[in-house]
Amino acid sequence: MPSHDYLGREGFIQYTLEAYPVRLIGLDTLVSGEGHGELCTKRLIWLAARLAEQPTRPxxxxxxxxxxxxxxxxxxxxxxxxxxxxxxxVRDYPNIERILCGHVHRPIFRRFGGTIASCCPSTAHQSELNLAGHASAAFVMEPPGYQLHLWKDGALITHTGVMGTYDGPYAFRTADRSIEG
Ligand SMILES: [Fe+2]
Structure with missing residues (x-):
């Protein structure tokens, strides 16, 4: 991606994006040729240095x-x-609003180091929601999804949407009726 200068040209693809109200830090978890990921000492040292630069900024x-x-x-x-x-x-930096991930192809949230870590749904297939131990690897063609993170009133608000074509939108309220709860 030669037009994206912030990505660098070699080594781990880790970078910050500073031009927004929320500071964005991308981390490279790739283990070349493998399915699992890693944050090795070198990558974590880089992160520690970046976090120390702006310890109060969202x-x-x-x-x-x-x-x-x-x-x-x-x-x-x-x-x-x-x-x-x-x-x-992460526990040392309460200014970290989220840790956003993919990989698992399902919307999943967990408290992590005092912040919220999550996986986003996939824009393609989803992993089967099967929590039985040792269930075989399988995917399902549930509707693809996405997450939208809105910075508003000094807080990050996460919406999960589902792609597809659905009936509506219908007005909650019309001149002669209301179906609002
Ligand atoms: Fe993956």
Whole structure:
């Protein structure tokens, strides 16, 4: 992506985006050729230095692999190495609003290091929601989804949407009736 200067040209693809009300920090969890991820010492040292630069500014971390066990065993088997060290680091920075991840292809949330960590639904297939131990790896064609994170009134508000074509929108209120609760 040569037009994206902030990505750099070599090494881990980790970067910050500073031009928004919320500071964005991208982390590279890739282990080349493998399904699992890693935040090695080198990557965590880089993160520690970035966090120390602006310890009070609202900040959002994003990366591919979630730093927590989800209960979907076949995905957890391809989880993130280094999550405990990340958690210790994050705990020192209450300005971290979210840790946003993908990988598991389901909307999942968990408290992590004093902040909220989550996986986003996939824009393609979803992992099967099967929390039975050792369930075989499977995906389902549930509607694709996305998350929208709104910075408003000094807080980050996360909406999850589902893609597709649905009836509506219908007005809650018309001249002769209301169906508002
Ligand atoms: Fe993945």
């Amino acid at each position: 900040t959002l971390l994003f990366m591919h692999h979630p730093p927590f066990v989800t209960g979907i065993d076949h995905m957890d088997a391809k989880g993130l190495t280094g999550a405990h060290k990340l958690e210790a680091l």
